[in-house]
Amino acid sequence: MAFNVAHKIIKKTTFPATAWMKLVLMLTIAGFVAGCSTTHPANQKDPSTTQIPEAEPVKKKTRPVKRPVTLAKTNTFAHRLSNAAKSRTQHQVVYDGRYIKIGYPWGDVPPNIGVCTDVVIRSYRKLGIDLQQQVHKDMQNNFNAYPNLSKWQLKGPDTNIDHRRVYNLKAFLNRHGTRLPITRNPQHYKPGDIVTWQLGPGQGHIGIVVDERSKQDSRRHLIVHNIAEGPKMEDVLFRFPITGHYRYNGKMRYYRPTYYTQNNTSQARSIPGIGVIPAELLR
Numbered sequence: 001m002a003f004n005v006a007h008k009i010i011k012k013t014t015f016p017a018t019a020w021m022k023l024v025l026m027l028t029i030a031g032f033v034a035g036c037s038t039t040h041p042a043n044q045k046d047p048s049t050t051q052i053p054e055a056e057p058v059k060k061k062t063r064p065v066k067r068p069v070t071l072a073k074t075n076t077f078a079h080r081l082s083n084a085a086k087s088r089t090q091h092q093v094v095y096d097g098r099y100i101k102i103g104y105p106w107g108d109v110p111p112n113i114g115v116c117t118d119v120v121i122r123s124y125r126k127l128g129i130d131l132q133q134q135v136h137k138d139m140q141n142n143f144n145a146y147p148n149l150s151k152w153q154l155k156g157p158d159t160n161i162d163h164r165r166v167y168n169l170k171a172f173l174n175r176h177g178t179r180l181p182i183t184r185n186p187q188h189y190k191p192g193d194i195v196t197w198q199l200g201p202g203q204g205h206i207g208i209v210v211d212e213r214s215k216q217d218s219r220r221h222l223i224v225h226n227i228a229e230g231p232k233m234e235d236v237l238f239r240f241p242i243t244g245h246y247r248y249n250g251k252m253r254y255y256r257p258t259y260y261t262q263n264n265t266s267q268a269r270s271i272p273g274i275g276v277i278p279a280e281l282l283r
Contacts, residue, residue: 076192077127077192077249078190078191078192078193078247078249079191079192079211080126080127080192081123081124081127081191081192081208082191082192082208082209082210082211084122084123084124084126084127085119085123085208085210085224086210086212086224086233087126088119088122088123088224088231089224089231089232089233091111091230091231092112092230093111093112093113093114093118093226093230093231094112094113094114094230095113095114095115095226095227095228095229095230096109096113096114096115097115097164098113099160099161100160101160102159102160104132104133104136104159105130105132105133105136105159106125106130106132106133107132107159107160108121108122109164114226114231115164115226116166116205116206116207116225116226116227117163117164117165117166117169117206118164118226119206119207119208119224119225119226119231120169120194120206120207120208121163121164123208123224124250127250129250129251131163131169131172132159132162132163134163134172134176134250135162135163135168135169135172136157136159136162136163138172138175138176139157139162139168140157142175143156143157145171145175146162146167146168146171146172147167147168147171149167149202151202152165166196166204166205166206167204169196169206170196170204170206170243170244173194173244173246173248174244174246176248177194177246177247177248178246178247178248179244179245179246180193180245180246180247181245182242182243182244182245184238186214186217186219186220186221186237186238187219188245189209189220189221189237189245190209190221190247191209191210191211191221192208192209192247193208193209193245193246193247194206194207194208194209194244194245194246194247194248195207195208195209195223195237195242195244195245195246196242196243196244196245196246197239197240197241197242197243198240198241198243199227199240204243205225205227205240206225207223207224207225207236208223208224208225209221209222209223209237210222210223210224210233212233214235215235216235220235220237220238221237222234222235222237223235223236223237
């Protein structure tokens with residue numbers, strides 16, 4: 001069709017042309033006619049049939065939710081302590097190390113405040129072990145075996161604060177716990193172990209090894225600790241210089257503390273991975 005149109009146009013031309021010129025002219029006109037034919041209305045798409053993509057729905061911003069911890073089902077002391085430590089990460093705690101008068105035994109500062117030592121103390125209490133009482137009794141009989149920093153100005157044991165100091169817990173664990181090697185091998189640190197670090201001059205730190213593992217190194221366990229931002233489970237085992245590595249099982253004593261309970265504690269409930277704990281020991 002395009003060539004027939006081109007031939008008719010060339011026959012109507014009045015100027016002289018050679019056969020080659022006619023051929024070139026014919027091909028040019030044929031190409032133009034063929035190209036224009038693609039824009040014919042019959043070949044155009046009907047706009048009414050064109051599908052317009054739907055707009056994506058606006059995503060609502062949601063507040064971050066704390067991921068629930070997974071508690072181990074084994075019944076060993078180490079895993080019970082690991083579970084108790086991980087449960088501490090579900091509590092909202094403001095870092096606050098003020099000197100506060102508390103009861104004895106089983107005394108505690110308000111549950112919404114605490115420091116790194118309180119993570120350890122509260123975790124052990126879920127297993128029926130009161131480090132406040134144990135540290136105090138040991139200090140009564142061996143006061144000189146514990147550090148007495150000049151800033152503390154101690155003249156004797158103080159049940160309000162002694163057990164909440166890293167250096168005192170470290171001294172207690174050295175005396176009554178199992179001292180384990182300090183190495184750079186992550187496989188030497190097991191769930192339920194206690195680790196102490198030195199953050200700076202006169203600034204100790206303490207945390208509990210739990211059974212969750214690092215994403216960067218599956219051989220390395222995570223640590224539950226409180227370093228100014230509340231109880232967290234983090235991959236910080238080798239972040240600071242380690243000063244102590246301990247294992248302390250103590251003795252699980254499930255009894256009703258005289259000064260610790262305020263409500264009827266005749267009933268007890270079971271915590272998965274921890275076991276049956278009297279209600280007065282639950283925080």
